Amino acid sequence: MSPPANSLPANSPLANSPLANSPLATVGSPMTAQQVLDREFLEVRARVLKIAATLDRIDRSAAPAADAGRMEQIRQGLQILLSDAPDRARQVQMLFSLPYRSDWPQQLGVPLENRG
Amino acid sequence: MDYFDPHIHMVSRTTDDYATLARMGCVGMSEPAFWAGFDRGSAASFRDYFRQLTEFERSRAANYGIAHYTWLCINAKEAENVELSREVIAMIPEFLERPNVLGIGEIGLNKNTKNESIVFLEHLDVAAKYDELVLIHTPHLHDKYLGTRMILDMLVKDARLKPQRVLVDHVEEHTIGEVLDRGFWAGMTLYPVSKCTPARAADMVEQFGTERLCVNSAGDWGPSQPTAVPNFIFEMRRRGHSEATIRKIVYENPLTFFRQCRRFQFAPRL
Numbered sequence: 456m457s458p459p460a461n462s463l464p465a466n467s468p469l470a471n472s473p474l475a476n477s478p479l480a481t482v483g484s485p486m487t488a489q490q491v492l493d494r495e496f497l498e499v500r501a502r503v504l505k506i507a508a509t510l511d512r513i514d515r516s517a518a519p520a521a522d523a524g525r526m527e528q529i530r531q532g533l534q535i536l537l538s539d540a541p542d543r544a545r546q547v548q549m550l551f552s553l554p555y556r557s558d559w560p561q562q563l564g565v566p567l568e569n570r571g
Numbered sequence: 572m573d574y575f576d577p578h579i580h581m582v583s584r585t586t587d588d589y590a591t592l593a594r595m596g597c598v599g600m601s602e603p604a605f606w607a608g609f610d611r612g613s614a615a616s617f618r619d620y621f622r623q624l625t626e627f628e629r630s631r632a633a634n635y636g637i638a639h640y641t642w643l644c645i646n647a648k649e650a651e652n653v654e655l656s657r658e659v660i661a662m663i664p665e666f667l668e669r670p671n672v673l674g675i676g677e678i679g680l681n682k683n684t685k686n687e688s689i690v691f692l693e694h695l696d697v698a699a700k701y702d703e704l705v706l707i708h709t710p711h712l713h714d715k716y717l718g719t720r721m722i723l724d725m726l727v728k729d730a731r732l733k734p735q736r737v738l739v740d741h742v743e744e745h746t747i748g749e750v751l752d753r754g755f756w757a758g759m760t761l762y763p764v765s766k767c768t769p770a771r772a773a774d775m776v777e778q779f780g781t782e783r784l785c786v787n788s789a790g791d792w793g794p795s796q797p798t799a800v801p802n803f804i805f806e807m808r809r810r811g812h813s814e815a816t817i818r819k820i821v822y823e824n825p826l827t828f829f830r831q832c833r834r835f836q837f838a839p840r841l
């Protein structure tokens with residue numbers, strides 16, 4: 456059976472992302488990669504510079520040192536940007552998110568069974 | 572282009588904002604009950620707020636040709652006070668049959684606590700009992716993913732609630748997939764600081780399609796842009812998306828969702 460129009464092809468780089476099994480039809484980008492780059496280049500350049508200047512400022516500032524945990528999060532975030540993953544925005548979001556555990560109702564003491 | 576803003580807090584905005592929004596094409600809006608920026612002292616204060624939402628804002632919007640709808644609840648920030656929350660929840664049915672009420676909202680979680688969860692579940696009971704639509708607030712920043720998953724767990728455990736009658740708002744890249752895959756509606760909130768930009772919202776449309784997806788400004792008393800939906804329209808046009816695609820998200824989708832409310836009436840422009 457052929458996939459529905461607009462769904463992800465089997466060899467899509469998104470094959471391992473949550474999008475892969477979605478029944479939703481994607482719209483896709485009407486712009487070429489070069490058009491997107493032309494439009495965003497100066498903006499991205501400015502943001503990379505801003506991050507660089509901020510890291511320099513943290514390094515040359517006086518003690519106490521910056522919180523190591525948050526600095527590590529930033530380092531990991533920059534690593535995600537350097538990858539070829541198709542869902543870097545989602546990965547960065549997850550990096551800065553509290554983890555989910557399915558037993559939260561028991562942990563919090565919220566009765567969830569037998570509703571409705 | 573005519574558009575709806577399905578999430579905006581007009582009690583915090585000026586009449587000049589209504590005039591600006593009308594000129595930019597806003598023909599309808601829905602205003603969820605929200606936190607005032609300080610904790611209200613009593614249920615009587617909520618009764619006055621519900622009157623403002625169902626009477627005064629409706630007429631203020633009508634002066635500019637904008638149809639104003641609203642949602643009722645006690646918001647998650649004030650839900651830590653369970654006693655006050657129960658008094659407010661008990662009062663909601665008094666207002667449910669007012670003509671511009673769409674349902675229960677914006678209910679949800681803020682810091683993902685036990686009390687917030689209990690009050691959320693009690694709101695869901697009212698929605699199920701009175702067969703009302705539900706509009707859901709998801710938390711911000713590092714609390715969003717956990718809070719959204721907790722909310723989805725509570726929703727799917729209640730067989731009385733149909734996913735297509737629930738809109739989960741403030742979705743971002745890490746929560747939109749699960750919300751849509753489970754059959755709920757999703758709202759993307761365009762906000763200058765803590766939420767999503769018009770460009771990232773357009774990215775999500777490109778990746779997730781136009782079904783059951785809306786955009787809103789969530790304009791309120793804090794830093795926010797009531798004109799965020801026109802900014803999204805402009806971003807989509809700049810990228811070359813069709814007018815039909817844009818119109819589906821900013822006009823047809825909110826109408827499709829709202830039309831499930833038995834009280835909903837809207838006369839499109841001739």
Ligand SMILES: [Zn+2]
Binds near residue numbers: 578580677708789
């Ligand atoms: Zn809101």
